[in-house]
Amino acid sequence: MPKQFKPQVSIEEEMSINRRTISEIKKVMWDSDNKETIFTCEGKIINIDIDRSGWYFISCKVCRKKVNSKDEFLWCDNCNKKACFPIPRYRIQLKVKDSSGMATFILFDSEAEKLLNISTKDLLNKSIEVRKSKIKLVFNIYYFTSVYNLKNVTFVRSPMKSSFLCK
Template identity: 35%
Template sequence: MLLRSALTFATTSASKIYVNPEVEHVSSIRERFSVLPPAVVAIEGPSSAKLTPEEAMFVNRTIVGSLVRATCAGELQVDVVTLKATITAINNRFGWYYISCESCVKRATLHDGVFICNNCKQPIKYPLAMFCINLQVEDPTGTTTVVLLNSTTERLLDVSAKKLINKFPEGDTSVPLELQALVGKEFVYKLKLNKYNLVEGLQDYGVSAVYTPVEELEVAYEKNAQAQASQNRADCSSSSQMGGSNERKRKLSTVIEAVEAANEGGNGAP
């Protein structure tokens, strides 16, 4: 791709990059440029990107019920949360992929046999197929919808949308078996919330990463949550005994709500 007189490359998470492979023409080029200083500069990402998967899957952990209530009330205070839930269905009303512009990656529409970018308003020479999958997920506290976009889906399935599309006759938008196999599986989703969630209160939460739950870590997290819940109850009781106003209300954190919801479920509560 030629952009502003500079040669650039557009890749996806399914692309493979080979550094100095041992082939003849690469070896000759490497020898020719061996006297030049390296121009590779390491770019440090934000601190959140340095978290291990074991740490990242518990950042601002919430539950479906709390997330939906906070969204509807416009009370979300963070733009990144994690959610552990089970996929119960794939909503294919709008399809599981879309055709995008090669430059801005926005959705394109077919006009007279040519794809036109809805953003650039220009014909597209090399249209791209991009994943966009609406998943219905649930936990013991409720049901909501999360959206898997292209890069996240490619990492999860290790396949591109184009390869799956090629398995079907032209015009067939059936859900591939690779996607159907996700139904019934439990994952931890890192949700990147946007203005539609934070301001307009919509529940279609974009997924920026998917993790497989680790039982030992989940058990440790639950024990820590129970300890925190007990401590908060003790602090509340102590404040009440010291003459605090009976009208004072305590807003439970999502962690405490999760523990209480789990306890109610275990006691057979409706």
């Protein structure tokens, strides 16, 4: 249904839509039937991984997928061609805990930019110290306990961790 025909809900209502715990979300069998399901989850950020995994990636301008170095240029495997005008995009890993368990939530470009109030490109132009402090300050102070809206979710399960890709 087009957005203009959907009933408008307040931010408070939106934050409680289909509320689940981390444990309940992990138990959902993700498939094409429920991939578009929206869940909300209230949790506490216990770690922001910007050192080990990085906080951004270089993407293809056309398909928004990560590009790789190939010879002397950047290559998009998805488009199967040279990435002419690659764009940096946010990819911030948040370790989130609630009363039922823990999971990694991966926050991508537009959502991260809304929270940080600065584009990936502009933040890259700052010093390393400013970058780290900006990301950690915003998430630790303003979003320490937060509600996460999980839509278009991809659930990644491995023996070591569970991750939710929030888009």
